[in-house]
Amino acid sequence: MKLLFILDTVEFPLAPTPALARRVACLLARRGHTVHLLELWDGQTPPPAADGCVGHPLAFADERRMNEALEFGHAGGTPVPLRLARLAARPDAALAAVRQIALKRPRRLTAARGAIERLDASVGFDAAVAVAAPYAGSFALAEAAVPCTKIDWQMDPYAANASYSAPGAWARERQLADGMDRLLVPPALARYYAPSAPLAPFADRMTVLDFPSLVPPAPAAAAVKSAAGRRRCVFVGSLYPALRTPHYALELFRALNAPDWELVFVGGGWENYPKNLPEPFARALGDRLEITGPLPRARAEEYLAGADVLLSLGNDLDNQVPSKLFEYFAAGKPVLHLAKRADDPCLPYFARWPLALCLEESEGAGPEVLARLGRFLAGQGGRALPFGEACRLFPENTPEHAADVLENVCGRK
Numbered sequence: 001m002k003l004l005f006i007l008d009t010v011e012f013p014l015a016p017t018p019a020l021a022r023r024v025a026c027l028l029a030r031r032g033h034t035v036h037l038l039e040l041w042d043g044q045t046p047p048p049a050a051d052g053c054v055g056h057p058l059a060f061a062d063e064r065r066m067n068e069a070l071e072f073g074h075a076g077g078t079p080v081p082l083r084l085a086r087l088a089a090r091p092d093a094a095l096a097a098v099r100q101i102a103l104k105r106p107r108r109l110t111a112a113r114g115a116i117e118r119l120d121a122s123v124g125f126d127a128a129v130a131v132a133a134p135y136a137g138s139f140a141l142a143e144a145a146v147p148c149t150k151i152d153w154q155m156d157p158y159a160a161n162a163s164y165s166a167p168g169a170w171a172r173e174r175q176l177a178d179g180m181d182r183l184l185v186p187p188a189l190a191r192y193y194a195p196s197a198p199l200a201p202f203a204d205r206m207t208v209l210d211f212p213s214l215v216p217p218a219p220a221a222a223a224v225k226s227a228a229g230r231r232r233c234v235f236v237g238s239l240y241p242a243l244r245t246p247h248y249a250l251e252l253f254r255a256l257n258a259p260d261w262e263l264v265f266v267g268g269g270w271e272n273y274p275k276n277l278p279e280p281f282a283r284a285l286g287d288r289l290e291i292t293g294p295l296p297r298a299r300a301e302e303y304l305a306g307a308d309v310l311l312s313l314g315n316d317l318d319n320q321v322p323s324k325l326f327e328y329f330a331a332g333k334p335v336l337h338l339a340k341r342a343d344d345p346c347l348p349y350f351a352r353w354p355l356a357l358c359l360e361e362s363e364g365a366g367p368e369v370l371a372r373l374g375r376f377l378a379g380q381g382g383r384a385l386p387f388g389e390a391c392r393l394f395p396e397n398t399p400e401h402a403a404d405v406l407e408n409v410c411g412r413k
Contacts, residue, residue: 001033001034001126001127001407001410001411002033002034002036002123002124002125002126003025003028003033003034003035003036003125003126003127003128003129003406003410004035004036004037004038004116004119004120004123004125004127004128004129004148005021005022005025005035005036005037005038005053005128005129005131006038006040006112006116006128006129006130006131006137006138006140006141007021007022007037007038007039007040007047007131007137008040008108008131008132008134008136008137009039009040009041009042009045009047010040010041010042010060010063010064010108010134010136011042011067011072011134013041013042013044013045013047014045014297016213016323016324017131017132017133017155017156017323018047018131020155020211020212020213020323020399021129021131021153021155022037022047022048022050022053023212023215023399024212024399024402024403024406025037025050025053026050026051026052026053027399027400027403028403028406028407029050029051029052029053030051030052031403031407033407034054034123035050035052035053035054036053036054036055036056036119036123036125037050037053037054037055037056038056038058038112038115038116038119038137039055039056039057039058040058040060040108040112040136040137041057041058041059041060042059042060042061042063042064043059043060043061043064044061044064056115056119058111058112058115060096060107060108060111061092062092062093062095062096062107063093063096063100063106063107063108065090065092065093065096066087066090066093066094066096066097066100068093069083069086069087069090069093069097070083070087070097071083104167106136108136108140109136109139109140109143110140112136112137112140112141113140113141113143113144116128116140116141116144116146117144117145117146120144120146120147120148124148125146125148126148126149126410126411127148127149127150127151127409127410127411128141128144128146128148128149128150128151129151129152129153129406129410130142130150130151130152130153131153131155132152132153132154132155132156132158133154133155133156133157133158133161135158135176138152138154138176138180139176141179141180142175142176142178142179142180143179149181149182149409149410149411150179150180150181150182151180151181151182151183151184151406151409151410152176152177152180152182152183152184153184153209154183154184154185154186154189155186155211155323156320157189157319157320158172158173158176159172159173159198160189160192160198160319161320162317162319170198170199173198173199174198174199174201174202177199177201177202177205178202180205181205182205182207182409183202183205183206183207184206184207184208184209184405184406184409185206185207185208185209186208186209186210186211186321187208187210187321187345188318188319188320188321188345189319190206190208193206207405207409209402209405210396210397210401211321211323211325211326211397212397212398212399212401212402213323213324213325213326213327213330213397214326214327214329214330214390214391214394214397214398214399215327215330215398215399216330216387217301217304217305217327217330217331217332217387218298218301218302218304218305219305222301222302222305223302223305223306224299224302224303224305224306225306226262228262228287230259230260230261230262230288231260231261231262231308231309231377231381231382232261232262232263232264232306232307232308232309233253233261233262233263233264233307233308233309233310233311233336233377234264234265234266234303234304234306234307234309234310234311235249235264235265235266235267235310235311235312235313236266236267236300236301236303236304236310236324236327237266237267237313237322237324238267238268238269239265239267239268239269239270239272239273239313240269240272241272241273242316243315243316243317244269244313244314244315244316244322244340245313245316245340246265246270246273246277246313247277248338248340248359248361248365249263249311249313249338250263250278250281250289251281251365252338252359252365252369252370252373253281253285253288253289254280254281254284254285255365255370256365256370256373256374257284257285258374258377259288261288261377261381262287262288262289262290263285263288263289263290263311264289264290264291264292264303264307265290265291265292266292266295266300266303266304267292267293267294267295267300268293268294270291270293278291304327304328304331305331307331307333308333308334308381308382309333309334309335309336309376309377309380309381310328310331310333310334310335310336311335311336311338312324312325312328312335312336312337312338312346313338314337314338314339314340314341314344314346315340315344315346316340316341317345318341318343318344318345319345320345321345321346321349322346325346325349326394326397329349329353329390329393329394329397330387330390331384332384332385332386332387332389332390333355333383333384334355334356334357334376334380334381334382334383335350335353335355335356335357336356336357336359336373336376336377337350337356337357337358337359338358338359338360338361339358339359339360339361340360340361341360342360342362344360349394352393352394353393354385355380355383355385357372357373357376357380359372359373
């Protein structure tokens with residue numbers, strides 16, 4: 001088959017969603033399919049090469065500069081008048097803002113639609129797959145006048161994303177679904193296609209496809225270990241205001257105060273919190289608390305490989321599972337999961353993982369909870385399961401499974 005993938009890294013060049021899809025695209029190319037990648041990028045950080053695939057980069061430096069000037073619309077930071085003055089000093093960024101905010105027709109949508117139509121006229125694709133989020137590529141594909149099978153691969157919600165207000169909400173998402181032949185969604189979003197649910201009319205177009213994140217981990221020889229010879233509980237990922245927070249983990253390890261354990265946070269997001277947030281915990285834990293900040297992916301994988309226990313922080317949402325979860329399982333390590341809510345969608349996965357302890361923030365850090373945590377660290381810390389066991393437990397999270405599903409749906413309208 002001839003396949004086109006539409007990937008978007010304009011806002012977040014290192015986002016996991018396009019990286020996961022790119023991995024599956026490469027696998028499909030190795031299976032003998034002709035695979036093209038339309039890469040919407042920020043004009044500054046080129047997308048990585050994809051073995052066996054034909055790349056078509058489409059830069060949006062104007063939108064990157066718009067986002068930088070407006071600070072991505074985040075609360076706090078520079079006052080709004082100063083952001084607007086900064087925007088006005090960059091004509092291309094100001095025009096991008098007019099297109100996106102005032103006209104509701106960002107250049108990314110119109111330019112991507114044109115590129116999809118031109119590529120299809122030249123190649124003649126059997127199917128085109130828009131990978132979301134972000135959703136600009138999805139809306140561009142829905143509008144594109146092409147005869148191939150249109151597939152929207154949604155790894156994150158659109159209208160049901162409680163962390164932002166989707167323009168048009170469910171009506172706009174129904175419009176998007178109506179423009180697609182097939183819809184691929186993770187398990188946590190499948191309920192929106194149930195009878196009487198907002199997307200029920202499109203249930204026959206929907207196929208469940210989980211995150212294809214389960215791949216062999218970085219070699220253990222590259223592991224970062226404790227300089228003091230202690231064991232390490234390591235979080236690798238990003239923090240977000242209210243959504244995914246470090247507070248409960250910090251409080252647990254301060255209260256436990258285990259001299260032979262370190263708590264390590266690898267990744268960004270600390271800028272979303274007061275600068276002095278870690279100070280009382282650092283005073284109690286000393287060098288047993290390490291916060292690295294953002295690191296290159298390869299270096300972050302070395303920290304993950306060196307962990308004795310991996311720390312998972314649950315989202316304060318009932319419909320989003322961090323794709324990082326399956327990288328944890330692939331590493332074969334024990335996982336301490338801290339849930340922010342009783343209906344955390346990660347919990348069914350942890351029920352299948354034999355090296356897991358799940359604690360809920362509402363339980364606090366009292367003696368009974370600390371005893372459970374201490375027993376888990378002592379009994380499971382340093383244990384490991386082979387990668388093959390992770391594949392047996394989570395076969396639906398391998399790139400091979402995703403490639404199988406795409407081969408199946410790409411040939412059907």
